[in-house]
Amino acid sequence: MNVIDQLEAEEAKKFLPTVHVGDTVEVHYLIREGDKERVQLFIGTIIAMSGRGISRTMTVRRLVQGEGVERIFPVHSPRVRDVVVTRRGRARQSKLYYLRDRVGKSTRVREFVGDKARKERDSERERRSAFSAASEAQDAVPADESGEA
Numbered sequence: 001m002n003v004i005d006q007l008e009a010e011e012a013k014k015f016l017p018t019v020h021v022g023d024t025v026e027v028h029y030l031i032r033e034g035d036k037e038r039v040q041l042f043i044g045t046i047i048a049m050s051g052r053g054i055s056r057t058m059t060v061r062r063l064v065q066g067e068g069v070e071r072i073f074p075v076h077s078p079r080v081r082d083v084v085v086t087r088r089g090r091a092r093q094s095k096l097y098y099l100r101d102r103v104g105k106s107t108r109v110r111e112f113v114g115d116k117a118r119k120e121r122d123s124e125r126e127r128r129s130a131f132s133a134a135s136e137a138q139d140a141v142p143a144d145e146s147g148e149a
Contacts, residue, residue: 008054012076015131021046021096022089022109027073028081039081042071047096088112
């Protein structure tokens, strides 16, 4: 394995939800205020995904008091705690930059519904629950087995 690929595999997150352009997501982002840290939600629509591997980023857009706000989140950043898909969007383009020019209800993206969407949502739930069960089992290792005294 290439050295760069090996380093990327070590630093990458173990579980990533399947997100697509057009989805409405909640990004749980860790922010620091003085000496305190807290998780803040950024809820918006994914208008672009770029990069691959550990350098993958997603651009999320939302409206705050009638003003458009966009943030670019590195998907594998330790500051991004979680990405939760609240609504699947049906987009026919890979970049939804045309939403920048729209205001009001015209900024909505059609929802992705039907059997295919239901199957994808159920498989995502199974993946998330399997990952959380595996991580809990790993955390529950007794102290004498982990080599600590």
